[in-house]
Amino acid sequence: MRSSEKIKEYVKQLAGQAKDSSRKLALMSADQKNGLLKKIAVSIRKNKGIILEANTKDVKAAEKDSLSKALIDRLLLDERRIEQMAAGLEEVAALDDPVGRMLDKRTRPNGMQIFKISVPIGVIAIIYESRPNVTSDSAGLCIKAGNAVILRGGKEAFYSNKSIADCMRNAIAGCGGPENIIQFVETKERSAVAEILKLDSLIDLVIPRGGESLIKAVTEMSTIPVIKHYKGVCHIFVDKDADLDKALKIIKNAKCQRPGVCNAAETLLVDKAVSEKFLPQAADMLKGEKVELRGCPETMKILRGIKAATEDDWYEEYLDLILSIKVVDGVEEAIKHINKYGSMHSDAIVTENQASALKFLNMVDSAAVYLNASTRFTDGGQFGMGAEIGISTDKIHARGPMGLEELNTYKYVIKGDGQIRD
Amino acid sequence: MRSSEKIKEYVKQLAGQAKDSSRKLALMSADQKNGLLKKIAVSIRKNKGIILEANTKDVKAAEKDSLSKALIDRLLLDERRIEQMAAGLEEVAALDDPVGRMLDKRTRPNGMQIFKISVPIGVIAIIYESRPNVTSDSAGLCIKAGNAVILRGGKEAFYSNKSIADCMRNAIAGCGGPENIIQFVETKERSAVAEILKLDSLIDLVIPRGGESLIKAVTEMSTIPVIKHYKGVCHIFVDKDADLDKALKIIKNAKCQRPGVCNAAETLLVDKAVSEKFLPQAADMLKGEKVELRGCPETMKILRGIKAATEDDWYEEYLDLILSIKVVDGVEEAIKHINKYGSMHSDAIVTENQASALKFLNMVDSAAVYLNASTRFTDGGQFGMGAEIGISTDKIHARGPMGLEELNTYKYVIKGDGQIRD
Numbered sequence: 001m002r003s004s005e006k007i008k009e010y011v012k013q014l015a016g017q018a019k020d021s022s023r024k025l026a027l028m029s030a031d032q033k034n035g036l037l038k039k040i041a042v043s044i045r046k047n048k049g050i051i052l053e054a055n056t057k058d059v060k061a062a063e064k065d066s067l068s069k070a071l072i073d074r075l076l077l078d079e080r081r082i083e084q085m086a087a088g089l090e091e092v093a094a095l096d097d098p099v100g101r102m103l104d105k106r107t108r109p110n111g112m113q114i115f116k117i118s119v120p121i122g123v124i125a126i127i128y129e130s131r132p133n134v135t136s137d138s139a140g141l142c143i144k145a146g147n148a149v150i151l152r153g154g155k156e157a158f159y160s161n162k163s164i165a166d167c168m169r170n171a172i173a174g175c176g177g178p179e180n181i182i183q184f185v186e187t188k189e190r191s192a193v194a195e196i197l198k199l200d201s202l203i204d205l206v207i208p209r210g211g212e213s214l215i216k217a218v219t220e221m222s223t224i225p226v227i228k229h230y231k232g233v234c235h236i237f238v239d240k241d242a243d244l245d246k247a248l249k250i251i252k253n254a255k256c257q258r259p260g261v262c263n264a265a266e267t268l269l270v271d272k273a274v275s276e277k278f279l280p281q282a283a284d285m286l287k288g289e290k291v292e293l294r295g296c297p298e299t300m301k302i303l304r305g306i307k308a309a310t311e312d313d314w315y316e317e318y319l320d321l322i323l324s325i326k327v328v329d330g331v332e333e334a335i336k337h338i339n340k341y342g343s344m345h346s347d348a349i350v351t352e353n354q355a356s357a358l359k360f361l362n363m364v365d366s367a368a369v370y371l372n373a374s375t376r377f378t379d380g381g382q383f384g385m386g387a388e389i390g391i392s393t394d395k396i397h398a399r400g401p402m403g404l405e406e407l408n409t410y411k412y413v414i415k416g417d418g419q420i421r422d
Numbered sequence: 423m424r425s426s427e428k429i430k431e432y433v434k435q436l437a438g439q440a441k442d443s444s445r446k447l448a449l450m451s452a453d454q455k456n457g458l459l460k461k462i463a464v465s466i467r468k469n470k471g472i473i474l475e476a477n478t479k480d481v482k483a484a485e486k487d488s489l490s491k492a493l494i495d496r497l498l499l500d501e502r503r504i505e506q507m508a509a510g511l512e513e514v515a516a517l518d519d520p521v522g523r524m525l526d527k528r529t530r531p532n533g534m535q536i537f538k539i540s541v542p543i544g545v546i547a548i549i550y551e552s553r554p555n556v557t558s559d560s561a562g563l564c565i566k567a568g569n570a571v572i573l574r575g576g577k578e579a580f581y582s583n584k585s586i587a588d589c590m591r592n593a594i595a596g597c598g599g600p601e602n603i604i605q606f607v608e609t610k611e612r613s614a615v616a617e618i619l620k621l622d623s624l625i626d627l628v629i630p631r632g633g634e635s636l637i638k639a640v641t642e643m644s645t646i647p648v649i650k651h652y653k654g655v656c657h658i659f660v661d662k663d664a665d666l667d668k669a670l671k672i673i674k675n676a677k678c679q680r681p682g683v684c685n686a687a688e689t690l691l692v693d694k695a696v697s698e699k700f701l702p703q704a705a706d707m708l709k710g711e712k713v714e715l716r717g718c719p720e721t722m723k724i725l726r727g728i729k730a731a732t733e734d735d736w737y738e739e740y741l742d743l744i745l746s747i748k749v750v751d752g753v754e755e756a757i758k759h760i761n762k763y764g765s766m767h768s769d770a771i772v773t774e775n776q777a778s779a780l781k782f783l784n785m786v787d788s789a790a791v792y793l794n795a796s797t798r799f800t801d802g803g804q805f806g807m808g809a810e811i812g813i814s815t816d817k818i819h820a821r822g823p824m825g826l827e828e829l830n831t832y833k834y835v836i837k838g839d840g841q842i843r844d
Contacts, residue, residue: 396649418665
């Protein structure tokens with residue numbers, strides 16, 4: 001498939017099929033949808049040989065192209081990871097159905113009844129990179145929420161993603177279901193993405209999952225609404241009235257427990273009133289965890305010999321054992337710093353002072369704001385909301401963990417017996 | 423102001439001021455915000471002379487440019503319309519404050535408390551055409567919901583809009599408030615819109631209000647999330663089991679009571695089982711109301727002499743006393759027609775058959791679906807939700823009437839006492 005006209009035709013047909021099948025899916029009962037998810041899980045287990053074979057093809061190509069070890073690790077599937085994919089689908093099947101919730105109900109003075117009811121969004125396109133498990137994870141969540149899904153993965157995982165998508169589609173077709181609720185874009189051509197993002201009459205939502213450049217490109221090209229799952233530049237602010245033991249524990253957890261994820265901390269802010277006392281303790285602990293420190297001039301006076309943080313450091317999501325440190329003049333400077341350099345993801349204050357806490361929680365403009373707890377909790381499962389398709393750093397429709405409820409919209413159903421407007 | 427660099431600098435500065443002031447506004451109490459709205463209302467009444475003078479300037483220019491009578495009427499202000507603007511602000515002040523609602527609350531097994539709380543969105547840009555009252559109406563709703571607003575009106579209403587915006591800003595400044603929560607784009611240059619729509623780090627949401635070409639252009643250019651208030655191609659379907667008297671009453675109301683608005687009906691669908699009986703009655707009534715009819719071939723066999731409907735007619739929002747009519751083979755063909763040609767706004771079925779009703783209400787993919795009531799009710803006030811900034815035809819964030827609650831987002835506030843993740 002080469003010519004741009006052909007690609008345009010192809011993705012349009014694909015999206016049209018998704019739209020048609022989404023109407024059938026929207027009418028399915030929870031049991032029917034859960035049945036499909038369980039069938040898909042069985043099929044993924046049964047076809048693990050085929051999936052691993054496809055994955056080997058991708059990994060060999062990646063090695064030939066000299067991709068980084070980290071990228072190849074993200075790409076790599078094994079029996080354990082395939083089992084996680086299957087088990088993940090079963091977990092989603094076990095969650096409550098988000099469709100058909102009565103969100104509001106009112107009877108008007110003229111007797112007309114108005115019901116606000118949750119319904120599927122329709123067709124969702126997922127544009128993602130690397131990890132092949134995103135193929136089944138996001139398809140599972142979309143289907144459970146009643147949406148058809150169009151999957152466009154990264155070219156380095158093309159054969160793995162395709163084999164997983166084929167397996168899912170076959171499982172649905174095998175039990176007489178509408179396999180077109182899962183659409184896999186079967187071309188590596190980059191222009192396919194641009195064409196998908198123009199189909200605003202067929203696709204209702206686009207979720208890009210990946211690096212900064214992918215998200216930027218999708219946002220610029222799309223005429224379809226986009227919900228961005230952007231980077232997490234998360235902060236821990238140690239207030240002058242902090243319990244310093246809690247602060248140490250929280251920083252260690254937020255920075256070191258799993259540095260490669262979006263809710264890990266990247267910057268430590270310390271009130272200057274406690275910086276001389278606290279920073280040496282923090283540095284000791286962090287050096288023991290092999291964390292590289294990069295400090296502002298004030299920090300460097302206290303922690304001699306560490307690297308200087310540049311202006312760029314404050315914007316940086318390291319996803320690694322690196323921490324930038326800045327001494328600030330009280331909670332208000334901390335808030336200002338976070339609102340300027342942060343990514344509106346997750347930020348925490350450590351303090352025993354209720355007034356400072358309130359100021360921070362009110363004024364920091366992020367999806368999740370924490371008092372005396374680790375930012376690592378920003379996660380659908382940890383919030384007790386079930387699996388999530390990602391963490392939205394947007395403010396429109398979904399903010400923070402985006403789970404099944406956020407994969408729905410609503411409609412107003414109005415029942416009358418002949419009412420007209422005066 | 424001419425050079426593109428200057429315009430870019432200008433709108434960036436404007437949006438930066440809006441962002442800064444939105445942080446102050448977000449912390450204001452309901453009383454403080456209501457105080458501002460009431461002050462603005464007083465100021466609009468007091469400055470009606472200045473506003474009318476500015477409006478005369480616009481109207482004279484419009485007459486010189488030979489704008490249509492309908493456009494000039496939309497543009498025209500008089501004492502009554504100015505009083506409506508002031509009264510509208512006072513009505514918004516009297517509504518419940520949407521900020522700070524507790525949307526969810528949970529305590530996790532580790533003792534951490536999670537609160538989901540409504541908060542303002544931040545900075546909202548309104549790109550609109552014609553009617554100068556949109557300037558004060560939308561600013562009032564945005565402020566009440568805690569958002570700063572950037573106003574970009576049509577060039578034909580430039581001086582009217584500017585005088586209203588000046589009046590509002592002066593009223594805020596006059597009582598020591600942050601007047602930068604209202605920003606008016608003081609240039610008619612078209613490139614200003616393109617520059618505004620790139621400022622996704624400063625502006626959180628764009629709401630275009632106007633014709634199809636405006637909305638299309640904004641959607642294509644914007645990297646900021648857009649909620650579209652698109653056209654209303656609304657349908658009334660008369661089922662074979664309809665109470666035909668109810669049907670006549672509802673069609674008359676939906677088509678004729680106020681044909682120029684988005685929730686008026688544009689297409690009548692009639693089940694073929696009742697078409698021979700019902701269409702002549704409907705045609706009699708509609709001709710009495712001076713409605714022009716355009717029919718499908720089947721309709722034209724029954725209502726001889728009416729105009730033929732073209733394929734384009736089914737997509738058309740007439741906003742006028744014109745109605746297209748199609749005979750369909752049952753509720754399923756009606757649903758298919760609406761989902762293909764409609765604009766996902768408001769659609770009604772008239773029937774006494776509960777099975778048909780359920781099918782229609784479930785399967786029609788529109789913001790508001792009606793059983794035995796007029797589509798004219800799709801309106802924040804009629805739904806009992808208070809004033810609205812428009813009717814969203816999007817599915818993301820807001821669907822149907824977009825009022826104060828939909829002008830908010832939420833954040834998660836998490837309170838712990840040292841919790842870390844395992």
